[in-house]
Structure formats: C-alpha cells, structure tokens
Amino acid sequence: MGMGVDVRNRIAKRAAQEVKDGMIVNLGIGIPSLVPNHLPEGINVMIHAENGILGIGPSPEKGSEDENICNAAGYPVTTVTGSSYFDSSIAFGMIRRGYIDITILGSLQVSEKGDLANWIVPGKRVPGMGGAMELAQKAKKVIVLMNHVDKHGNSKIVKECSLPLTSKSCVNLIITDMAVIEVKEDGLHLLEVMTPFTIEDVIKNTSAELKWDETISQLT
Amino acid sequence: MIENRYNKISTLEDALTHINDGTTVMFGGFGGIGSPPALIDGLLEKNVKDLTLIGNDTGFPNIGIGKLVSRGHAKKCIVSHIGSNPVAGQLMTDGKMEIEFSPQGTLAERIRAGGVGLGGILVDVGIDNEIVSNGKQIIPVDGTNYLLEKPLTADISILFAKKADPFGNLVYDKSARNMNPLVAMAGKFTIAEVEEIVPLGELDPEEIVTPGIYVDMIIKSRGVNWKWVWE
Numbered sequence: 235m236g237m238g239v240d241v242r243n244r245i246a247k248r249a250a251q252e253v254k255d256g257m258i259v260n261l262g263i264g265i266p267s268l269v270p271n272h273l274p275e276g277i278n279v280m281i282h283a284e285n286g287i288l289g290i291g292p293s294p295e296k297g298s299e300d301e302n303i304c305n306a307a308g309y310p311v312t313t314v315t316g317s318s319y320f321d322s323s324i325a326f327g328m329i330r331r332g333y334i335d336i337t338i339l340g341s342l343q344v345s346e347k348g349d350l351a352n353w354i355v356p357g358k359r360v361p362g363m364g365g366a367m368e369l370a371q372k373a374k375k376v377i378v379l380m381n382h383v384d385k386h387g388n389s390k391i392v393k394e395c396s397l398p399l400t401s402k403s404c405v406n407l408i409i410t411d412m413a414v415i416e417v418k419e420d421g422l423h424l425l426e427v428m429t430p431f432t433i434e435d436v437i438k439n440t441s442a443e444l445k446w447d448e449t450i451s452q453l454t
Numbered sequence: 455m456i457e458n459r460y461n462k463i464s465t466l467e468d469a470l471t472h473i474n475d476g477t478t479v480m481f482g483g484f485g486g487i488g489s490p491p492a493l494i495d496g497l498l499e500k501n502v503k504d505l506t507l508i509g510n511d512t513g514f515p516n517i518g519i520g521k522l523v524s525r526g527h528a529k530k531c532i533v534s535h536i537g538s539n540p541v542a543g544q545l546m547t548d549g550k551m552e553i554e555f556s557p558q559g560t561l562a563e564r565i566r567a568g569g570v571g572l573g574g575i576l577v578d579v580g581i582d583n584e585i586v587s588n589g590k591q592i593i594p595v596d597g598t599n600y601l602l603e604k605p606l607t608a609d610i611s612i613l614f615a616k617k618a619d620p621f622g623n624l625v626y627d628k629s630a631r632n633m634n635p636l637v638a639m640a641g642k643f644t645i646a647e648v649e650e651i652v653p654l655g656e657l658d659p660e661e662i663v664t665p666g667i668y669v670d671m672i673i674k675s676r677g678v679n680w681k682w683v684w685e
Binding site for chain 2: 300306322365367372
C-alpha cells in the first residue's frame with residue numbers, strides 16, 4: 235500500500251523480534267510474509283499455514299518451485315526439516331485448540347480495545363474471512379502489521395472500528411511504519427516510535443488515546 | 455493394464471454424466487492447488503449451468519474452480535474466501551451469484567460433519583460477529599456458548615489426488631491435500647481425478663489418506679493445465 239521496501243522490511247524486522255525459539259507461528263499475506271527473512275539464524279520456529287503445512291521454509295529459488303508446496307496465498311514455499319502435511323480440518327484444529335503462539339496479519343483498522351477489522355470494505359471489497367476469524371480469535375498472540383494511516387491520511391488505529399469486525403478484543407500488538415503500540419486492558423500503550431517520526435507525529439496520526447511512559451524508545 | 459476389479463476406474467466422459475445443470479458439487483482445492491483440472495475443463499465444455507459449488511475458495515479467474523465461477527456456471531458458492539477471484543466478487547455484487555461465507559475452519563468441519571454423519575458442529579468462532587452468527591442457534595455447553603453450524607453434503611464431490619488404486623484408496627501430493635480428504639467423505643457420489651492409477655496392493659495401507667470406501671469413480675488426469683499466478 236504505497237509503502238517502500240525499506241519500511242516494509244523494518245516493520246517485518248520488528249515483528250520478527252516477537253518470535254521466540256520453539257514457537258508455532260502463522261503468517262498472513264503481505265508484510266507478514268517478510269518476517270521469516272528477519273528471524274535469527276538457527277532459531278527453531280515452525281511456521282504454520284492454513285492450507286495444511288507445518289514447517290514452512292524460505293521461498294524456493296526461481297525454477298525450482300513445486301506447485302504443490304504453496305502457502306495459503308497460493309505462492310510457492312519450501313519446507314523445513316521436520317515439516318508435515320495435513321488436511322484443512324487438522325490445520326484449523328491446531329488453530330482452534332490454541333496451538334498457534336503468534337499470528338501476524340495485516341488489517342484495515344484496529345480499535346483501542348483491540349478489535350480487528352480486516353475482512354470487508356462495505357460496497358467495495360468483500361473478499362470473505364478465509365481463516366482470519368479462527369486465527370484472530372484463537373491464536374495466543376495477535377500482532378497486526380499495517381500502515382499507520384490509510385491512503386486518505388486517516389488513522390487506521392481508532393476508538394471504534396467503522397468497518398465490520400473480524401473479531402473483537404483480539405489484537406495484542408500493533409506495528410506500523412510510525413510506531414509499536416501494545417493493546418492492554420486499560421487502552422493503547424505507545425512502546426516505540428519509528429525514526430524519523432516523533433511522539434507528536436504518532437499522536438497526531440492516531441485517532442485513539444495513547445498512553446506512554448519514559449521507557450519509550452526510538453527505533454531506527 | 456490395471457485390473458478394474460471394483461469397476462471404479464472410468465472415463466472423463468462417464469464422470470461428466472453425473473454432473474448436470476443445478477447439481478451441487480463439492481470440490482477439493484485451495485487457491486486451485488489440489489483442484490481437478492480435467493473435471494473442471496469437462497464441466498466448462500459441457501456448459502453446465504446453475505451449479506452450487508462448495509469448497510474452500512473460488513480460486514483465481516483462470517485457475518481451479520475459478521474457471522467455472524468466473525464464466526458464470528455457478529448460481530451459488532459456499533466458500534470461505536473469494537478475494538483471489540475478482541470476477542466472483544463482481545458477480546456477487548451484481549446479484550448474479552449468491553455467496554455464503556463460512557470461516558475456513560468452520561467450513562472444513564461442516565464438510566467433515568456431512569462426511570461422517572454428524573448433525574452439526576458446535577463452534578465459537580465468529581460467535582461475536584453478527585455476519586457469522588446471524589440466525590444461527592446458540593447452544594451453551596458447560597457455561598460456554600457455541601454456534602450450531604450445520605453439516606454440508608453434496609450430490610457430487612470432485613477431488614484431485616496423486617495416486618489411486620482400483621479400490622479408490624488415495625494419497626495426495628503435499629499441500630494439494632487441503633480440503634480433498636474432507637470433500638471425499640461428504641459427496642453422495644465422489645469422483646477422484648488422479649495423476650496415477652496403481653495396482654491394488656501398491657499403496658502402503660499406513661500411508662493411505664482417503665480409504666477407497668469414499669471413492670465411487672476414478673479417472674486419470676492429464677495434469678494441471680493452467681498457469682499458476684507465480685509463473
């Protein structure tokens with residue numbers, strides 16, 4: 235969405251810091267799919283895909299793609315040692331039962347209560363929810379990666395979502411091109427500000443109340 | 455020559471006689487991966503109309519079940535996602551095709567429920583979402599509320615598998631498995647298009663994913679003939 239490669243990678247790099255050794259992680263399309271490129275070498279992480287793979291590896295070299303090893307977006311991937319294939323009911327059984335430690339996805343809006351709206355633009359685009367509702371509602375931690383504002387300059391972090399919700403009170407962490415914001419019981423906490431922006435920039439571009447303390451850090 | 459002991463190995467032409475205008479067809483595949491190419495092309499050529507299609511998604515406009523959807527052969531789709539097929543979205547917006555959305559895992563379980571003879575499933579995914587919970591019965595179990603989601607079955611199920619033996623035992627190819635084993639169980643008549651038909655006894659019983667009891671007809675595939683989005 236008009237975001238430079240550097241910015242996309244910076245967001246993905248920050249998200250990668252949330253992924254710890256031994257975790258099971260599900261990645262959405264777009265910026266979330268860049269996260270594996272920023273994981274430390276040797277980390278033991280199994281990446282889960284809704285179409286029935288546990289243990290997705292890096293993208294294949296051009297020319298060595300296997301049409302039957304793809305991610306949920308339909309693009310070729312590889313598998314890591316110890317990976318497995320299964321049908322859709324097992325893939326979602328894993329999600330529903332709470333085995334996904336982190337799901338990293340994109341969004342259209344996030345509210346200050348952590349409501350997620352990422353599946354419908356009324357009158358414009360109705361793509362369907364796919365597996366987003368299961369992931370949002372059942373993953374242990376939900377991280378949203380997105381632009382801080384939409385293409386009209388409106389904040390995507392809002393008091394109440396105006397778009398239809400995917401799931402209520404499910405988002406734990408928001409990482410944008412401007413800031414890292416944690417969703418807590420008492421509201422939104424600004425943790426980090428991305429260079430070259432300032433706290434004031436973030437406040438001005440966020441249409442929900444933000445809390446912060448002196449531990450706030452600047453990310454370059 | 456492979457002995458056709460169970461009389462299940464047949465031809466595309468024979469398979470197509472089972473699918474006509476208005477038939478409810480459940481299909482395997484996820485973004486076209488694991489959808490049966492010869493059966494889909496056969497249905498296009500036969501020019502069947504008003505199909506009700508049940509499966510994960512509407513593919514891409516020229517990939518998988520999307521080929522039928524984008525050319526107007528379906529009156530209704532029960533799917534989790536149509537985002538990769540803009541033509542499906544347009545047909546829905548224009549009122550030319552009805553779409554019933556189910557969350558993907560719920561859809562998989564509804565198909566499985568139909569396939570294993572259950573009266574429904576209890577699931578809390580989407581319970582706080584009006585679009586999903588709309589009109590559905592809420593059933594409390596030990597203090598937790600669940601939606602009653604109804605099972606799905608179909609007149610005909612169409613699959614794509616890697617190998618079949620003459621009884622219809624199937625193995626799939628990596629992530630092309632997806633919805634196929636569930637769809638196999640939920641059809642009143644299930645047709646498997648397969649890349650290879652092997653003699654009885656060649657498939658290791660430990661590795662069979664779909665037991666042949668669920669497969670009524672086997673046809674040999676000519677392989678995938680569409681260009682993938684990444685090609």
